Every structure is written in structure tokens, then in C-alpha cells.
Amino acid sequence: MHKINLLTLDFNLLLVLSALLEERNVTNAGEKIGLSQSATSHALGRLRQVFNDPLLVRSPKGMVPTPRALELVEPLQKILLNIEQLIQPTVFDPKTAQGTIRLGTSDYATAVILPSVLQQISRAAPQLNLECNNWRCDTLDNLRDGAIDLGLGVANLPETGEFKSQKLFVEDYVCVVRADHPIAQTDFTLESYIALPHGFITPTNVVPNPTKTHVDNVLSNLGVKRRVMLKIPHFLSVPMIVQQTDLIFTLPRRIAMLFAQYTNLALLEPPIKLNKYNYMQLWHERLDYDPLHIWLRELVASQTQQL
Numbered sequence: 001m002h003k004i005n006l007l008t009l010d011f012n013l014l015l016v017l018s019a020l021l022e023e024r025n026v027t028n029a030g031e032k033i034g035l036s037q038s039a040t041s042h043a044l045g046r047l048r049q050v051f052n053d054p055l056l057v058r059s060p061k062g063m064v065p066t067p068r069a070l071e072l073v074e075p076l077q078k079i080l081l082n083i084e085q086l087i088q089p090t091v092f093d094p095k096t097a098q099g100t101i102r103l104g105t106s107d108y109a110t111a112v113i114l115p116s117v118l119q120q121i122s123r124a125a126p127q128l129n130l131e132c133n134n135w136r137c138d139t140l141d142n143l144r145d146g147a148i149d150l151g152l153g154v155a156n157l158p159e160t161g162e163f164k165s166q167k168l169f170v171e172d173y174v175c176v177v178r179a180d181h182p183i184a185q186t187d188f189t190l191e192s193y194i195a196l197p198h199g200f201i202t203p204t205n206v207v208p209n210p211t212k213t214h215v216d217n218v219l220s221n222l223g224v225k226r227r228v229m230l231k232i233p234h235f236l237s238v239p240m241i242v243q244q245t246d247l248i249f250t251l252p253r254r255i256a257m258l259f260a261q262y263t264n265l266a267l268l269e270p271p272i273k274l275n276k277y278n279y280m281q282l283w284h285e286r287l288d289y290d291p292l293h294i295w296l297r298e299l300v301a302s303q304t305q306q307l
Helices: 012-023 026-033 037-051 067-087 107-112 114-124 139-145 190-195 214-221 238-243 253-262 291-304
Strands: 056-059 062-065 099-105 128-134 150-153 163-171 173-178 197-201 227-232 248-252 265-268 277-284
Touching: 012 026, 012 037, 012 067, 026 037, 062 067, 099 107, 099 139, 099 291, 107 114, 107 253, 114 128, 114 291, 139 150, 139 163, 139 277, 150 291, 163 253, 163 291, 173 238, 173 253, 197 238, 227 238, 238 248, 238 253, 238 265, 248 253, 253 265, 277 291
Parallel strands: 099 128, 099 150, 197 227, 197 248
Antiparallel strands: 056 062, 150 277, 163 277, 173 248, 173 265
16 A cells, blocks of 8 residues: 655645646646646646556546545545634634633732623623632742633733733722721821721732731831731721721722722821832733633723723
């Protein structure tokens, strides 16, 4: 049996063979695929060598396919169709998208970003699921290894180029106290700020045993210090704690505004200058061109523009 070495096969010859089997005329086949008559004849000669068969023979009625050529018609059509589908861009339809996208994030993003994103997913991609995992010190490793697909948070990315990012918005800080707190009725000064007992969020899954925050560093530069009465690892218990204590929390503005919509809180502008920061979505380069993930990232970006 004649064995074909695929490494030596020019796949363009398959296009010539398809045209020849359809037209059964060298000149017409060449015109169909944009080749001259001589080039098409040369290609037919090479095809005869590859398949060890004349493929098309002359007759009074023109060129006639051999039995071997007739055997090739159906598989050749399938092969060419498969190759065409292989190189064509994937047509993505969110309505038929299935599976689970794994996110790495904190309860900040699940409260501030996800509600509107989930609302749109329910409408546009009803079979798509999301799975949220804590934002951790190894989140970039998890993105690299594929344990998570998309990160929502703040990170310093290495300059290797393997991670991609998009700024979603710029976040700053605001102070939160209960609505009837005495400090909400007076001028809010640095002195009154440091006189209050404070609470802060300790992202222990990001920085082991954190002792100082950006706020503490700013106060230290001013030569003062606050009393931190409470450290907690999550944002979402803050409203219940603040409403029943004299504690003050200095929080990202968007989640503080969200809390104020549902609970009886007062928002105060900090009496110290605190830095703003970029809140981002992050992904590994291998997902940069994936249609599903492009669609989700564009959805996240569009929804956060409204925040």
C-alpha cells in the first residue's frame, strides 16, 4: 500500500484536487482557484504522485475521475470544511455560553461590582456560572496556573508581560460612622479623627498579620497615631458594627456609599489626604483572545463605568 508522508504534503494541493474533481477540466479548475493552466497541470502531476493514482484521465467526453478519485470526493470535502472551520474566528454567542468562570476577588468586589454584572449575565448568558474565590497573596499564581480566570482587585504586576490588566475605576477613601454619632454633628478635624476608636479591614489572606495600613502610614508622617480597637478580615460586617458602636472606619468610597444606601450611616470626608488607587481586572495572557473571556471582561468594564 502506498503510504503518504503528511510532512511532505502541500495542503494547497487539496484545494487544487477539489477544484479538479468538481470541474473535471484543468483550465476551468485553475480559473476557479486563481491558478494558470500550467500551474494547475503541474499540481495535478504532483497529486498523482502523492496518491499514486492518475486521479483524472482523458476521455472523448473530457477528463474522467478514476475510482480512487471518486473515493476522495466526500472525505476531501469534510477535510476542507474542517480546515476552514479551524482557521475561522470563533463566533461567540453569549446565549449559548456554558461553563463556570472562576474569579479571584474580595467581598468588596462581590458587593460593589458583581450585582450589576450578574444582572447582565442572567439576561445575556443565562447558562454561564461564576465562582468567586478569595483574593489571596497567591492570586497571580492562581491566574498563571488556571485555578482562577479573572482577578478583580489591586496588584503590582510583574514586568514579564504574562499578565494583562485593565483599570476599571479610581477609588478613594471616606470615613463611616453611625448617623447619630456626635462627630457627625461637628467639624471633623484631625484631632477628633484620632480621638475616636477605629476599626480597619485586615486582608490577612493578602498580607500575613498586617499591622499598618495606608491610613496609619499617613498619620505616622503627621506625627500622630490612632487607636485601632477592632481588626476584621471582611468589609460586609462593618455596617452592623458601626451602627451599634462609636467606631469609625475609613473605607473605599464605593463600598461605603453602598452601605449608606441600606443602613443608617454618615459619610465624612477624611481630615487627612489619602492616596487614590486603581481598581483593576487582571487575567493571564493565555485568555487574552478567548471570546468568552473577552465578552466577560468587556461586560465588567462597561458595568463599572457606572459606579
